[in-house]
Amino acid sequence: MSGAVTASRVFPAVSGRAAAMLLVLLAAGCASLGKPAWELPPPPAQDAPVVQPGALQRAELDNGMEVVVLEDRRLPRIALGVAVRRGGGLVPPERAGLAAFTAELMKRGAGERDALALSQATDELGASLSVGGDWDSTTVTVSGLSRDRDRLLEILADVVLRPRFEAGEAGKARDQMLASLERAKDDPATLARWNLARALYEGHPYGAPSSGTAASVARLDASQARAFHRTIFVPNDAIFFAVGDLDMKSLLPAVGEAFGAWERGEVAPPGPAPPERVPEARRIVIVDRPDLAQARIALAHEGLSRTDPDRIPAALMNTVLGGGGFSSRLMETLRTEGGLTYSVGSGFGLRRYAGPFYVVTFTRVPEVRRVLDLILVDLEKMREEPPTAQELRDAKALLVGHFGLGLETSTAVVSSEVDLAVYGLPEDSLDTYRGRVRAVETADTARMARELLHPERAVIVLVGPADALLAQVEDLGPVEIIQP
Amino acid sequence: MRAPGRGALLLGAALLLLPVSARADAVAGEPVVVSEAGFRDPAERMVKTRLSNGLVVLTLEDHTTPVVSFQMWVKVGSRDESRYTGLAHLFEHMMFRGSVNIPPERHAQLVNSRGGRTNAYTSRDFTVYFEDVTSETLPLVIELEAERLANLDISEENLKSEREVVLEERRMRTEDQPMGRAMETLMALTFQAHPYRWPPIGWRSDVERATVAASREFFDSYYVPNNIVIAIAGDFDSEEALDRIRRTFGKLDPVEVPRNPTEEPEQDGERRATVHFDLRGPVLVAAWHAPKTGHEDGEALDVLSTILSTGRSSRLYRKLVYEQQSALAAQGGYWELNDAGVFYAVAQVRPGVRVEDVEGLFMAEIERVKESGVSEEELDKAKRQLEVMLVNSLATNHSLAARMGREVATFDRVRPLDERLAAIRAVTRADVQRVARTYLKDEKRSVVHVVPPPAPEPERPGDET
DSSP states (O other): OOHHHHHHHHOTTOHHHHHHHHHHHHHHHHHTTTOOGGGSOOOOOOOOOSSOTTOEEEEEOTTSOEEEEEEOOSSSEEEEEEEESOOGGGSOGGGTTHHHHHHHHHTSEETTEEHHHHHHHHHTTTOEEEEEEOSSOEEEEEEEEGGGHHHHHHHHHHHHHOBOOOHHHHHHHHHHHHHHHHHHTTOHHHHHHHHHHHHHHTTSGGGSOTTOOHHHHHTOOHHHHHHHHHHHOOGGGEEEEEEESOOHHHHHHHHHHHHTTOOOOOOOOOOOOOOSSOOSSOOEEEEEOTTOSEEEEEEEEEOOOTTOTTHHHHHHHHIIIIISGGGSHHHIIIIIITOOOSOEEEEEEEOSSEEEEEEEEEEEGGGHHHHHHHHHHHHHHHHHSOOOHHHHHHHHHHHHHHHHHHTSSHHHHHHHHHHHHHTTOOTTHHHHHHHHHHTOOHHHHHHHHHHHOOGGGOEEEEEEOHHHHHHHHTTTSOEEEEOO | OOOSOGGGGTTHHHHTTOOOOOOOOSSTTSOOOGGGGSOOOGGGGOEEEEOTTSOEEEEEEOOSSSOEEEEEEESOOGGGOOSSTTHHHHHHHHTTSOBTTBOTTHHHHHHHTTTOEEEEEEOSSOEEEEEEEOGGGHHHHHHHHHHHHHHBOOOHHHHHHHHHHHHHHHIIIIITOHHHHHHHHHHHHHOSSSGGGSOTTOOHHHHHHOOHHHHHHHHHHHSSGGGEEEEEEESSOHHHHHHHHHHHGGGSOOOOOOOOOOOOOOOOSOEEEEEEOOOSSOEEEEEEEEOOTTOTTHHHHHHHHHHHHSSTTSHHIIIIIIISOOEEEEEEEEEEOSSOEEEEEEEEEOTTSOHHHHHHHHHHHHHHHHHHOOOHHHHHHHHHHHHHHHHGGGSSHHHHHHHHHHHHHHHSSOOOHHHHHHHHHTOOHHHHHHHHHHHOOGGGEEEEEEEOOOOOOOOOTTTTO
């Protein structure tokens, strides 16, 4: 592909600047013949188009269902799916797990097929069927060979429109969820995640595990799943998507046949918003696992929503802090210099409403306090000494580059398009993303650090032996010790 | 919890599983015409170049997406360790700790700051370093890889700090994880002589004691051009890349590579072990000896794995997870390594269910294949599923380069897609039953249970007197 053409597509107004950069580079190249590549300035980025012109097509059915189709003929495979803009965010804490339970039951029989017949029909095509969701959406996907398109579409329509919700299957699915919940307590990372959510958002949907709790799951039954399905699956809130060895022209009539008779419904209001400021003051939660030699560590407080206008400068600040792997300050402090952990990361849980900002890591039990202090110092330092020009430049290159790598497959492109549609973000967001990242300045990331980081009141969750941990942290704030 | 930049992640769980496939014919058993839809194995266009110092370079240009994957496959893994287990992996970490011209972790930072991704992994057979970048960054990648091969800095200080990092990795993956403990114990039970018996991350005491001198010796012995395959796939100019590789890697001298000579003797009786771990859901794992990679029974073993484990209509899911509800997950599969293979069984037991009961159900399914074989319908379904999975390795430049690197490092060639598909298609019901009977013998298996420790005996007054 041509660098010049792609650059002009993304930056129609700056071709002059791009040309100037090229001259600088040529000059540098001449002056530095024989120098190793790491001493040369980075070559100018060549922005390839995210989608080949004309490959992505949109349509809408009479019942309001949006249709997004991305043609990619390289391999004889396709994926077809339906996403709706409602998910676990609608489920009150006392019924936590309902969204996951509904999704599981949708895979256990639809249309004329019971659970075994449905899995048999999928498996014999070498295909796969998934039903999953998050706080803000629920998605059904089938994928397989393009020659099986019509059979895959039929399975998809059955699962979306005609799930059976049989009582016997509901009992089995509920028992399996309860057993999985009990088993999940063996996993320290899961315990940290659950307790972090509870500590921040108890009483709100975000405060309970999306897989539910033993008490909430025990109350779930087929009729609740059927009602939840009816609530969230309405065509005027749905996006049909297709990707791979297919095209809109021949697909659209088939989609109309499969989904055209689906009647419009009332779109359920989104769930309630969580408190804006969580927690009010620092708290420490210790989940007692006396058997562990390594403790899980998580810090969190409120963050940003998926549609917050500051999300890009915030992501850049976070890349420098802990989101950028070996290029981040926290990794440098804890792993490269300290030898204290294998991995540390920070990030924002972006949802319809602000999810958490978090830092997560792990270390041997005796070093927990040292690691906590180092994290708190790095957070404070980010406020006092925000990203430098060089750090910001590197973070931009990382975000822009990883954005491109992440969209190597058409499947990834379509899932991003659906994500944008779920949140009502502009359709050209992928095309404008790189330009928006490059437009951020150090003043913006400095403001993000000041406004978004609150180490002094972050909740701290530790998973490990309570005795050894309590002695290390009791002077930091009020401590709650709980059993898994 | 989810990282920022979530766009591409929304449907991750659903869509990352998107399989691709050859244009397989509906009637399993008939030839698949891969090229029917203008679809060919991209590896057909791969060019193999061998430098005079023995370095093999594989290049495959494909300009459809602006991404290029560079992978360095070093033919050294934990099987090559002698005094200190875990040295191959510890050493992989040391490769990021700087060289004469590059400070610690700067390698990764340089690649990140050009928008690329880099990492590495170590298995029993290989150590692999990779960079996924855009084409303008490939020259930097080649020079950085050549720099650490020529000028690696293994200092006492760096080793000390990295050892602690690796011990944290070991706690995370193995010591505090029931499944990690199960697999570590299973391999040590299955292999009593061959170096596959120890885990790639190494035994703790070895990692704690490995020395700078041993690391240097390991580097000098195995990180030599005649022991390395470089695979590059994607958007790049292969002439330019080869030229740069000749100018950098070409300077390295070949050295004869030592190998451990040990072979695993025949197993002559069932082996069992129990691991106590404070957990709610017990773990069952088992393994039988199976042929090494490339063996003619490989495809029949893959078909057997698929019939047992792939999809919700598979035998193990249906019986153990769905009908009996005694396991949360159950799988059996063929794991092919360079010197030997294993057929493994793994089940996550439901809390409250006895691991012995799950073992009984699992082994009954193995017996059922040995006694009655599999149906024609199951055979066809498994072949279709395998074909879909096989061609899945063509989806990204990273997976293409990985396939090229692994196959050439193992077989000195890339086995064409048509050849693999033909071999899968040739498997018969009798083959599946035969391999089950040949390899899955009771007296050839090793079994590990991970269960909670027994409750302490209540104190009985008077015992002390």
